[in-house]
Amino acid sequence: MLESLSQAARTAAFAISGGLGVQDGALLLAMQLGLGAEAGLALSLAKRCRELALGAPLLLTGYITAARRLAATGEWQGAPPPA
Numbered sequence: 813m814l815e816s817l818s819q820a821a822r823t824a825a826f827a828i829s830g831g832l833g834v835q836d837g838a839l840l841l842a843m844q845l846g847l848g849a850e851a852g853l854a855l856s857l858a859k860r861c862r863e864l865a866l867g868a869p870l871l872l873t874g875y876i877t878a879a880r881r882l883a884a885t886g887e888w889q890g891a892p893p894p895a
Contacts, residue, residue: 814839814847814855835859 821838828834839852 813845814852817841818856818859 818835818838821834825834836853836856839856840849841852
């Protein structure tokens with residue numbers, strides 16, 4: 813039930829990048845369902861850690877790939893790109 817509540821809130825606020833604050837606020841509203849605000853916030857942080865654990869390695873891989881590509885083309889040192 814809590815997962816569907818947070819997913820519904822993130823879907824409704826699709827214009828907000830990453831649903832920042834929306835998911836957290838929805839889980840804090842779970843206090844109305846009998847869950848304490850502390851437990852709702854802890855669940856929200858656990859979900860954010862999961863997203864960070866999956867997203868950070870991919871982001872780092874993208875940066876490394878881009879840096880290697882720039883170094884190989886010579887753009888890294890400020891040289892004009894090859895024609």
